[in-house]
Amino acid sequence: MTIPNLLILPFPVQGHVNPMMNLSQKMVEHGCKITFVNSDFTQKKVMSSVTKQESLEESPTIKLVSIPDGLGPDDDRRDLGKLCDTVLSTMPSMLEKLIEDIHVNGGDKITCIVADVTMGWALQVGRKLGIKGVLCWTASATMFALEYNIPKLIQHAIIDFHGVPMKKGKFQISPSMPSMDTEAIWWSNIHNPTTEKKIFNYLVHCLQNLNLAKWFICNTTYELEPSAVSCVPKLLPVGPLLRSYDNANEIARSLGQFWEEDHSCIDWLNQQPHGSVLYVAFGSLTLFDQIQFNELALGLDLTNRPFLWVVRQDNKMSYPPEFLGSKGKIVGWTPQLKVLNHPSIAYFVSHCGWNSIIEGLSNGVPFLCWPYFTDQFYNRSYICDELKVGLGLNKDEKGLVSRWEIKKKLDQLISDEQIRARSLQLKETVLNSIAEGGGSSENISTFFNWLKS
Known part of the structure; x- marks a missing residue:
């Protein structure tokens, strides 16, 4: 044959x-x-x-x-x-x-x-x-x-x-x-x-x-x-x-990646409390302007939680001078599935690309949705309104997702036990x-x- x-x-x-x-x-x-x-x-x-x-x-x-x-x-x-x-x-x-x-x-x-x-x-x-x-x-x-x-x-x-x-x-x-x-x-x-x-x-x-x-x-x-x-x-x-x-074939497994994965983030995650870390990643094509980038950075400070933030190597933005970032780790690219599967990850701030959604759902991680373009807008409504395993971040009158909006929605997500329960239930269904x-x-x-x- x-x-x-x-x-x-x-x-x-x-x-x-x-x-x-x-x-x-x-x-x-x-x-x-x-x-x-x-x-x-x-x-x-x-x-x-x-x-x-x-x-x-x-x-x-x-x-x-x-x-x-x-x-x-x-x-x-x-x-x-x-x-x-x-x-x-x-x-x-x-x-x-x-x-x-x-x-x-x-x-x-x-x-x-x-x-x-x-x-x-x-x-x-x-x-x-x-x-x-x-x-x-x-x-x-x-x-x-x-x-x-x-x-x-x-x-x-x-x-x-x-x-x-x-x-x-x-x-x-x-x-x-x-x-x-x-x-x-x-x-x-x-x-x-x-x-x-x-x-x-x-x-x-x-x-x-x-x-x-x-x-x-x-x-x-x-x-x-x-x-x-x-x-x-x-x-x-x-x-x-x-x-x-x-692990025997770790190299062959990373064949689809455009950027080298920074595995040091796994060591860092190992040191964080269970269910404490906010994972922030926007895929391979999302671009922010400097003002929006600043709001995101300061929003992460404002949450006062440990965060793992993926800032791609092709990012040309500079961090705002008042950004502390002391509770977080910033890397260029991650082994994302490994990250989402880590017990210290609590929530996923995502651009709602379908791969990220599938990986988040497979690990029972609730979403904060921040779509950029194409199918991501539909994916946001699917996550928030149909599956009910996340919340959408809304733009203000200037077209910005403000630092206060990030903090407000995260607080809402943390206090919603139903979203967490549905996420874990869905994880089981998807993996089955x-x-x-x-x-x-x-x-x-x-x-x-x-x-x-």
Whole structure:
């Protein structure tokens, strides 16, 4: 029997590479080989964040390869509109050449392409080369249902042909799903109309390949989003896709990271009282201006609690002179799942990216929600209003989340025993789905059996 050799292709940003690397690790555990395709730029970041690269080269099961994304080394890859343009004009032909080279040079033949939904064009490449395909959605099933129904949203005049909401208010994707605010239409939440149009057009292009996919794999569980999972055919919830901290292979496990993880924060957490620390992390793309950065710093002082704050290496802000920070630890990047799993962590101040939400829920940690863009606004309302395991931080009349708001909401969160209880209950539900016999675990087996056939 041939061992399935999957070509895994994430959209080249941290929040997509991570869960697809976790999926790769899961498939390796089931006996698959993986050819993981980064962009050249991403590959460089991933390799420089891993300290012991020698041990990587020897990994027989996950092979890291890369192709250009079409941007120059100094281009700003946070300009997602520009990135979408060059990905589409450059990567399809490069991917085709890569696969042909693998096959010509006697490498293991690629048996299936698992492409990020936002790299859906890859299934066209697969069809041309006679390789079957699957799409992987790295955000919530609800956001996938939203995209899946773009034609319907246009038809019902909820959005126009450029993806722009026609009017503010509530709408429903399907009668079985809760109604949603137009604020949840993630591609119109990027604070730049030109970029939003580019992303929407790119998205529509990728979605034209839905019919080529056997499955839509999604980083969620049926229990978390039953109505969304049920309203999209072929959707296979396999979440939570969590990184496994198997110490024997710690290096291979950090393969999806763009920045080197600072493990000194774990030693620091070991010295903090149980359930005392506020964990503050805003993902890989959030940017604050200096005024907002100051308010956050002074807000952390004001809470008078120990805090672990992730301030990325690309942050250009300076700390306000009156910031003490004496109760906290500031690091550039963390092994986040390990942090959230630590007994001293009490609450999570988060940008509400889906990976962070999945990791927070899997560890029973209540949220203070501070969304930045795209699907994060929907995720906030999902956490606060549907799951009721967190509180939202609100902006004042100047558009700032003030230090007083941070302190007020944290005090509220601390005094709400119900939120804590619901978080722990949800943790059990979510983790049961990946335990033996759980829904997500069964779905992974279904997928693997299909690959073997």
